[in-house]
Amino acid sequence: MFPKPIQKQSRAAQITYQSLLPLALIMWLLPLLAVGLFSVRPLSDFTNGNYWGMPSSFEFFNNYGRVFFESDMPRYLWNSVLITVPTVVGAVALSCMTGFALGIYRFKGNLLIFFMFIAGNFVPFQILMVPVRDLTVSAGLYDTKLGLILFHVAFQTGFCTLFMRNFIRALPFELIEAARVEGVAEWRIFWYIVLPLMRPAIAALSVLVFTFIWNDYFWAIVLTQGPDAQPVTAGITSFNSQFVAQYHLMSAGSIVAALPPVAMFFMMQRHFIAGLTLGAVK
The missing domain is CATH 1.10.3720.10 (MetI-like)
Structure with a gap:
């Protein structure tokens, strides 16, 4: 009725679980990390198409200051x-x-x-x-x-x-x-x-x-x-x-x-x- 705990699974199943768990966690956190990275980018990065690279400058205080x-x-x-x-x-x-x-x-x-x-x-x-x-x-x-x-x-x-x-x-x-x-x-x-x-x-x-x-x-x-x-x-x-x-x-x-x-x-x-x-x- 209930799934078997991972500790009682086979060694292959445990290794698969331990390998896929960090990947699933990264995929789940990726949108949040992207929003956090976007929040410190300057506007010029978006007009130049620099969405996923390193920000050309970190505008943390400028962006959040404008928000507040x-x-x-x-x-x-x-x-x-x-x-x-x-x-x-x-x-x-x-x-x-x-x-x-x-x-x-x-x-x-x-x-x-x-x-x-x-x-x-x-x-x-x-x-x-x-x-x-x-x-x-x-x-x-x-x-x-x-x-x-x-x-x-x-x-x-x-x-x-x-x-x-x-x-x-x-x-x-x-x-x-x-x-x-x-x-x-x-x-x-x-x-x-x-x-x-x-x-x-x-x-x-x-x-x-x-x-x-x-x-x-x-x-x-x-x-x-x-x-x-x-x-x-x-x-x-x-x-x-x-x-x-x-x-x-x-x-x-x-x-x-x-x-x-x-x-x-x-x-x-x-x-x-x-x-x-x-x-x-x-």
């Missing part, structure tokens, strides 16, 4: 923060409550409601582009950070509910029964008993949702336009003018935009791994 001080990149980054953080808080908070209700209580229609939450994950999000855009326009939320936040919260709650409900179902139900015997109110059971046990899952889900929302590009260009509400993923394209694509500045902006999710993961790494493996459940 001669563009709207700080504003786009702040927009991403204002969009991503409330979305993570809203989606995780709603999923904790819905996961508790669907995972603890037994009532008619429980499974149907749960399926309705997760059904949206199977709908290709591209087909929602026109109705969602028309809805935000009619509600006066087009090209606003609030409109993007509300949409992301609604769209992410289904996946988050699936995650939280399955986590809560794995908790020891005896704790909740013991609290009920003692006469503890249901909201106190949720707040003081279940929620502390959910901290690893909350951390793991927060990292996932933060990464999803921060890296979103499709809905950023569908529901916003201009620096007033656009997040950083859509704002990077502002470095392209009508006749010139400034790849060196786009690459530098991409590196800057990728740093917050990476930092978020490393800060929450211990909780993230514990939440995915359910290792905190005793």
